[in-house]
Amino acid sequence: MRRSIGVLLLAAAVWAGSAWADESWDFAGSVDLQSRWFTQDARWVGQEDRVGQFSIAVSAEARWRSADGRRRASFIPYLRWDDTDDERSLFDLREAHVAWEGSGWEFLAGSNVVFWGVTESVHLVDIINQTDAVADIDGEDKFGQPMLNLTLQRDWGLLGIFVMPYFRERSFAGPDGRFRTPLPVDTDRAWFESSAEENNVDLALRYSHYFGDVDLGVSLFSGTSREPRLQPDATGTALLPHYDRIDQLGVDLQVTRDAWLWKLETILRNGYADSFAAAVGGFEYTFYQVRETTADVGVLLEYQYDGRAATEPATIADNDLFAGARLALNDSQDTAILAGFALDLETGETLFNVEAERRLGNDYVIELRARFFTGAGPGELTWAVARDDYLQLQLSRYF
């Protein structure tokens, strides 16, 4: 942590030192009021049995750019408070960085979030940022990652080099919270394969470009796995996260032709007992202006494969089919609904998911989510959370 604070102080000093009048500042932010309504009693001892769970999240954004456009800075603190699960209350610096840009290059220092990949149902290739897993089970909420990042833009594509001096641990539900393992995860007693623990320096490289209607990304990562194995402690009262060192090669590919998007992500990971491969591939097809309205309907189908052994960090996306439909009304309030399911072809475990959102006025967005689990028998992976079916209603105010 000390090292990342050092990077941040350096960033703040450069930022403050160069801020004067003809340069531009931009301030923004959001407040999310979220309620979750569980339809069944909790399964595990210690979990709060309240029907409703409430949280509030505040994000503030300050951005600066120099008059010549060559230097920029970003500062985005994020704070969340939850009334039920203490582990869901947290503070994060999503972004706190400065960047210098030259002709065909950019150098960035500080905390940042980056996204790699093309698929919708699972994000295999995306590895730079740790997942804020307790925020949402879809894995799309991320923690800021301290880094030095050099980006080179050439005719032949974009090359990104990442040096990451500090590791961010994954968030897990506390003993009180829903979406918990049978034994709660004790994040205060994490174990690292690297003797430097969270100060291990992780490295990554990514090349990305497009060739006609093909978009390609190739990435290499060497460092501490963002996914921990969960191992019981000596007394058998808690699970401890074990973070191994891994090397990973990732390839992501999208072919865009007419209304078809063909997508593939694949990884090869080494570092646990055995190396393994995982892949997700499928398509997204959109019917535009259905029945002569302004609405679009997209259909999504993806197959998920993962070859990892049972001793490695568990994944539900090992032999699963994801199917979904997305309705976008294309109205002035950007009303959209996404509905889908992921079916485990081996065990029959199924997750149903509906997400609907609409802007209210100019500054508010209302969002409804429903998630239901079926088909899990005792001992199967989603059995632990099978009684955590919920409806979520969220109102966000943007500034």
Added chain:
Amino acid sequence: MKIKTIAALSLLIALAASAGERALAETAEETGYAIAARSDRTDLGFGDSTVELRMILRNAAGQESERALSIATLEKENEDVGDKSLVLFATPRDIEGTALLSYAKILEPDDQWLYLPALKRVKRISSANKSGPFVGSEFAFEDFTATELNKFDYRFLLTEACGDLQCDVVERLPRYENSGYTKQIAWVDHRDYQIRKVEFYDRRGDLLKVLSLDDYRQYGNGVWRAHRLTMNNVQTNKETDLVYSDYQFGVGLTEDDFVKGRLSRLR
């Protein structure tokens, strides 16, 4: 070399001489194309530009909502390709930072990438959706991008008064795939050669939308820009105004400013 130059010169002279009797010698298609080409040429050589844009959406009951965005454009290298453009949204606040990068083509589908700031994700998107509403407005994406001369076949209809000016009325038929229109009718004035009004006809051949282009101003580099566009949907009575401000030309944008790798670094 010399012979070629002389040949080219004499051809030019011949063309110039024939221009006077064009109306007699040309077909309606040739006249229509010539009017469109003359209008299109007034836009050549701007190099690159940036502009701020306010989009006002009005429903049939008169309720308004607004978007603010900026557009950067890099002029095409030649007539076989289209311009490159980058649209960046400032409001509504929940989509602030959303960006759309487009490489316009003439008859093939454009290349487009969308940047979603909440996930920091760059997504290549299908450009088959030319005729759908652009961010909920009465403008379709093709209404912005289909300004390239060779995207249409033309036919001259007649000359008539348009406000204080005289206009040539030209029918244009989309040659590119996935257009939402069977035809468009454009009014091009005789004084500045600018488009003053366009009617859009839907797939059934019925009048769908009427676009008025107003507040034309000529810039130092000679190019004209309309600063107020109003698109009226005559079938739904919904309307969208586009109000342009702060046009800047020759700001030194390069190909490197129009690559997908830049989308996450715009703010």
